[in-house]
Amino acid sequence: MTISYNWLCDYLPVKPTPEELSTILTRIGLEVESLEKFEAVKGSLAGLVIGEVLTAEKHPNADKLRLTTVNIGAGEPLNIVCGAPNVAVGQKVVVAPIGTTIYPISGEPLTMKKAKIRGEESQGMICAEDEVGIGNSHDGIMVLDPSLQPGTPAIDVFKPAQDFIFEIGLTPNRMDAMSHLGVAKDVCAFLNNIENTHKYQVKLPEIKALPKAATPLPISVTIENTDACPRYSGLSITGVQVAPSPEWLKEKLSAIGVRPINNIVDITNFILHETGQPLHAFDAKAVKGNAVVVKNLPQDTLFTTLDGKERKLDASDLMICNGAGEGMCIAGVFGGLHSGVTDTTQEIFLESAFFSPGGIRTTSFRHGLRTDAATRFEKGVDISNVVFALQRAADLICELGGGKVASEIVDVYPVVKHKTHVTVTYSYIRRLSGGDYSADKVKNILRSLGFDIISEKEDTLEVTVPFSKPDISLPADIVEEVMRIDGLDNIVIPSKVTVSPALSAQPDPELIKEKIADYLASNGFNEIFTNSITNSKYYTPEVLESTVKMMNSLTVDLDILRPSMLETGLESIAHNLNRKNENLLFFEFGKTYSVLEKGYGEFNHLALYLTGTKTSETWMHKSSNVDFYFLKGYVINVLRQLGYQQLSWAEGNNGDLQSAWEIKVKNQTVVTLGGVKAGKLKQFDIKQPVWFAVFDWDKILKLLKKTDSFYKEIPRFPAVRRDLALVLDKQVNFAAVEAAVRGVKSPLLQDINLFDVFESEKLGANKKSYAVSFTFLDPQKTLTDKEIDGVMEKLIKVFETQLKAEIRK
Template identity: 45%
Template structure:
């Protein structure tokens, strides 16, 4: 939001540097993100002076050029070559001296330099209107008043408007500060806190004492159908207006804050909007059918052409301003193309209203329209100034358009919006802020914010909050107001740090999460945080995602963020695609996040942990060749998490899942703890990912249910490990998981590990057969194993494999 410093000074009698005012506003929470200078003529005509043309002769080498001698007021006339047909001796003219920067109509700058034109030296430029930026004429040079003194800066002759503009990053809760009046209120409070003796205590508001109904010749009856949607509505008519260009002072005020002037009537409504924060709208009375104005909701699917020419379909939830036959305006959002003010307008109906903020927001978001009016109505304007702003605007329009007020101000206000009361407890102020602010200082801060103090006791203050402070509804909000005016920077940093030690179980959610996160980071993973909102078309990629459980957003920011995610997969793939497109293809991510579902009993959310791995395990160098992450690498990372959490007794299952080409799950009892595998190429193709991606999704609730809080320590045995390898010929449908479980069951106490180190399938083997090479580790914690014991166990393993899977040793 752009705020003019000159405009602020209409409300406050202050003369402090703009930078100091900006710092005060920032400390108050109205962060000034930038300060820019505004000049009605770009460059401010710096370096342009009045010149007296002493002589004017024809250029010896060019028919259309003239060589002039010009007095610039310093006693040293200079020679200037000029091509204007109207230049002549004796004239007073604007001269851009050497080094002056001028700007083209497109805003491009050029510097006046000493030069030669057809052999004659030239020491400046005699300027036309458009070259100075104060007009559009280029028929010839400007001829100034003959009484002007040579050397006078031209900026002193013309009305050059200079201003300083603050770019304020307004937070959505500060609806009261959406105008120059609102910002001035805050600035006054801040300055009073900084210097109570010399700071302004009053806000100078525009007077409406000149408001007068000249005649009553044009009147509209107003009918408001729903007072909840339109609590307050005011209107009046102005006749005999001449729609034309606005005066310079008004155009400069609007241009300074980035508003393009249109005509005097529209500019006046925009001026009042940005000055007081009250949106207004002017209708061409000639385009209103009948003598009645209806404020109502539209009929379903009513066509409406907006000011920008776009046609939309209105719904039964949209508030409109209508005449007897058609909608004239979408209330609080945008006017209609067929009812607005034009050059032929002579009579207008002017409205000022207070609409329901939720209704306006829904309409604006549904239509994808954002205007200065909707921006304010959505957040909540001041309901007490509706009539005041209308009178002020009517006076202004009459002054600049020649019109006169031709109806009484009609107001529909069935139930007054009241201020509300809060009791502020002094002890709570101290408890929350941690400092003792004197009671009298608290009172002065609140008064400076236009918060009325109704009663004072030893315990606290009885307060009345203005209705326009929609962000101050509770005692804690009042305390926040006290703090921001008192000054966050005035809170001393304590010399002593107090801390409490909380006794929590090792299996608390955040502790388990930190343990897992630390381990993953140590393995080269990076934590990501994807958006919980996602695109509905992603769900079409996986047939098993139940679309009936999708949580829809009622008021989405865009179609790409219109539902809540049901899996963490797609956010991670978006991040992977983004990095691969930037030549970063070796990636390992993890994310803790929630997924969401709509169930028969309501809305549910479930916590998940997602792992992603793609690309190479290590960065290739002269000692280590590139090696891609494999399924077993990824499985080992998951198993390491289980081992770190003390989850040791789990089973492995092969599962079918629409997300994966190949997938497995680790289960404990009837609880699935994690499902992982290689993401299907059809899904990767949608994200334009051409390399293999491994994905795992942990059910975090099940993790917390099975993680053990008991830590068991065992002494490292001093007896050696024995390793034996077996090469097996088995049916191709036998999985390693089957082999693993069978071997482990032979002797659980002695067989410590079974691993697969080679797989072969080819034409050298019988049909439907494959070869597994497995390694078995044996160890006894009490003694060294003898050869006979080892051979006995290996024989049992061989027998078990032959019996279960008809395996043959190769």
Template identity: 45%
Template sequence: MKISLNWLSDYLDLKDYSVEKLSDIFTSLGLEVASVDKIETIKGGLNGIVIGHVLTVEKHPNADRLSLTTVDVGRGEPLRIVCGAPNVAAGQKVPVATEGAILYSQSGEPWEIKKGKIRGEISEGMICAEDELGLGESHAGIMVLPEALVPGTLARDYFNVTEDVVFEIELTPNRSDATSHLGVARDLAAYLIVNEGYQGKVQKIDLSHIKKDRNGLSINVVVEDEQACPRYSGLTINGVKIADSPGWLQNRLRAIGVRPINNIVDITNYILHEYGQPLHAFDADQIPGGEIRIKKLAAGTTFVTLDEIERKLTDHDLMICGKNSEGLCIAGVFGGLTSGVTEKTTNIFLESAHFSAKTVRKTSMHHILRTDAAMVFEKGSDPTVTVEALKRAAMLIREIAGGEITSDIVDIYPKEIKPALVQVKYEHINRLIGIEIPLEQLKRIFSALNIHFVEEKEDGAILQIPTDKADVTREADVIEEVLRIYGLNNVPLPEKVTISVSSNDRKENYRVRNHLSEYLTGQSFFETMSLSLNSSKKYLETEVCSKDELVFINNTSNVQLDILRPEMLFSTLENVAYNQNRQQKDLLMFEFGRAYKMIQGEVQEREYLCIFGTGLSQPANWKVKSPEPVDFYLIKSHCTNILSRLNIGMQHFEEKRDNRFEYVLSIFGKEAEIGIIGKVNDPLKSYFGVKQDVYYAQFDFEKLIEAGSNQFIVGEISRFPGTTRDIALILDKKIRYEELEQEAFLVMDKTLKSVDLFDVYENETQFGKEKWSYALSFRFEDVNKTLKDEDIDPQMQRFMDHLEQKFKLKVRK
């Protein structure tokens, strides 16, 4: 939000406060200043431009289209200026850019006026056209000014160039009281009164004289939905003339980034930023039946908004309608195409209402119409200011656009919104702020904030909160208000800070997350962060989850993203598709994220680490001309490394069924399933438009941490050499290598240290159908002696006999 210093100065005397001081105060008040800009109504401020009197005009001896002039600029000796304008003539009063003046091109590029020669003749300045000064777009000739002007008069004074300072404030969603210049002025005044001894108060315009001028056109108003529209005020003004706004009004709006449109629309925008009260001006002659009805229309009703887009209304959209329910405007959000003010408008109906914050936000987010009015209403506008803002707008319209008020003020307010009452205890204020604030100072703060005492007790009070502070409803909110005005910088820091150090055998989540992130990024993985929201349509169409398992949300900003994701794979595939569509086909990625499922009526939230890859495992280079593609075993190796890094013992993999994958293994650690790894199946890839194979692993992060240990067991490195034995087995393809490895450790003694599968060979002619050959390597080692053949051979024979008996396989000789 932008706040103009000139505008604020209409309400408070701020001449004794520097811009830097005010910036610090705003930030202390919770109105964080993001930037401060000095602006001028004309870029450059017309510095170096003066009014000149053309004394003589002669033809340039070396150029047919140039003239030699002498110009009196009030500095004694006239300036010699070469001018190319066809309309220059002796006796004219003109704007002159003197040496050193900075002008700006149409694109905003600065250029300096310098003394020099043009076609051999000296030129000591430039007589300007209006586009060269930023005063218009015409370049047909120089500007000719009134004859009464005195040479040497500063152009900035004649053209009334004004300077302003604009504060860009990062307004938080809870600050309904600071959505306007008056709101910020009240907050600033409270701080200055309490901390700076400021004696003034916020100045306001006297509106007591605003009343009906005569009887004339009036509009009847009917509020059908009092919950969505607790208060509706309006009046009719006849005989207005639509035109451009005066300069001061246009300058005010431009300073805060609002584009002037016409006098009526500009006044409604001015009131919005002055009072924080959105207004809407209707062409009264375009209101069907001369009646306004505030109601909700049937879901699916079409309505064309001011931007010429046809929108389908929902059953929660509040509408401003004509007598027979013709849509005129989306209440508090956006106007309609046919009912707004145009250059032909002569009679207007001015609306000033208080709409439900919840209703406006739903509508604004659903239709993606984030208008200034909507953002004020959704914070909670002040219901008590509708009539005052209406009168202020009517006063400006009469002054600027003419016209007469031809109706009494309509004010439908069936159930008055009472100021909130909050009970506070002084002890709680001092405890939460961390310093004891004297009671008298507390009372000064409350008075400055317009917070009144309803009932005062020895240990506290019941306070009445102004209606513009929609967020102040609890004792903690009141204490926050006190601290804002008292000043957080005035709370002293303690001399010492006491902390306790705890020890825990269990690995802390953030440490594990950082440890694994460092490992994966070191292995060329990129971390991704995906939205936790997804579409139920995707899960139901692919039959990955049932509807009962999905956690639905009311997402008014994007109705397509209507659930919290029940698993991580879909986010992964969306990431892969997004990157592949942008020519990024070789991907190694990981993500820490949460997934949500409905289980037996309860929402279960789990955190996961997922790892995935597709394309080539590394870029091609001079040394590696044909890199290996990402495959199942690459991802599996990283999973194994993760288990080892977290000191997870008893790790193994088992086959499982999962309709998302072509094949998949469960990952076990300490006899608990902690993750999965697999190749995504083709139908699911096609659904997301992914053309390459995708390999995916996922760990349940909590289970991963629980399976890990901080205790590492180390042993002495054997001083004696180890030895190896190799065998080749012919076996059914149904028999998994993992089964053979487990049997080896069961049958042989502790000298067996490792088993490795180093070759798989298929030959249907030699071995038969559904059979293949495994080549296994066994490593033996003893810390007490050198192993001999008589120590190992019996074990190997016992193992081969066991395999032949249990699995009916053959040992290749």
């Protein structure tokens, strides 16, 4: 929120310095993020003085230059070489003496120095308009009022506007402070609290009696959708002359970054920033049938807005229509192209209304129209301020635009809104705030803010909330107001804090996530955070059938919530590859989304992305690329970090992965991994292999809750290893071997490992040999050969019967 110091002081009974005001605003919760000086004329003409030309003679060495002497009211007259064709004796001019810096309209600032021009000394400069930044003319020097006294500072003659601009970091609930009057009310409340008085009151602008037009122009108002528009007021003004605004109005708007347009538009913008109430002026010729109807138009009705774009309306968009049923304005959001004020407008209908905040926000985002009016209506403007803002604007239009009021104020307010009642106790205020506020201080603050005290009983206070504060409805909101106005820096920080311990879920999901993130980061992975909103063009029509689509996408490339973690990760990989960062280990905790039979689904995942080399080339060995087994190792280690030991493997069916595998825990798939297919990589212009694994994090956490993990002491007895060489059919994979081993269910068998694969025609057609090691351990004693042989015989029998394996001797 941008606030002008000069403008704000118009409403304050006292005038603090900009620095004092900055401190006050920050203390009452309106944090000043920056305080900058505003100058309508760069440099504000500092150092420039009025001079009188005493002599003007031809330069001996240049036909177009003059040698002048100029009296600047102090010391000897200055010798100045001047190239202006209109310089003459007796003129009063603007002089930049030596040491003065001037700021031209175009070009860099220039500091005056003693100089010689064509052999003649020059002690300054006689200035044209564009040379000091107050105009664009360069036809000659400025010739001023002959009555001016030499030596008068130019700033006293031209009086260029100067101001200080506050940038306030407003929280979203502070609609009441989105105007100069709203901020002034808070400042007065603070001053009243400091002095324990009520003498500081906002100076409201005076509204004069409005001149009446000879010919009436009555325009009726009908509200068909009173839920979306609880109150609508307006009046007609004729005889308007659209012209540039006076300088004071232009300066006020320019200071806060609003571009002046014409007197009518500027007045509506001025009222918006003065009172917080948006207004809209219609050309009365567009109000066909002399009737305004507030209603909704049919779905997909076309409407051309002020920016020239044709938009399709939604059936829920509230419209301001004329008597012919034609849309003139998207209510509270944006005007229409054919109903606004133009240079030829002479009759206007001025609107001031209250629109439902939720509807305005939805419409504003749907059409991508984030206007000043919409941002105020969506937070809830002061419904009691509607007519006052209308009268204030009409007063200015009559004064600055020559208009006359041609109708009575039409104020349609079918269901009068009542103020919110809030009951709070003084003990609650002290307990929640930590401050020892007296009852008198609390009441004084609330009255200064516009609250009405309804009743007071011992410790209890009942108040009504002013309409300017639509965010206040709870006792805690009242506490916030008291704390703000008394000064947030007045809250005493206690020396100790009493905290009741909270019970977190076991196992704690955040600690588990942190543990895995630490493991991956310590092994060279970098964590990435990608956008959950992605591009629908990455996905097939079958996938898009169950995808959550954005109703109001910010861009055409961000139109759905991602159904998969793969694509957004590939975007990050492509971004790095394009910048020659080719060896990447990424991990990401993120969510995917889908449409379910009832509502929407949101699912948590951990994704790993690997590409490039796993070892760099050195004199000892060549570089090697990441591969499936490199990925598999990290996946298994992550699962072991989580306490999962008994894993089963199955071939997967993922359309984007080749050689896809699934890892299961208790017959539930918890990880899918494999290489990304070439077609998917081509979508992102990735020309090197990428390996991908995605963990179903929700399922992993759910299984963890059912699994107890305990620390075990290191065994005191030795483990024993036995090896077997199995000749199998080529189509038998090692997962089948592991499954057969688990079927034996021996407590002595601790581990199984494949350490060699051999293929040769000597083994037979379509045969291969697996060399497998088995590790046995009894934590209570040393194993005997008899015990181990018994288990090995069971394993051999299972291999021979289930896998048709031949044991190599």
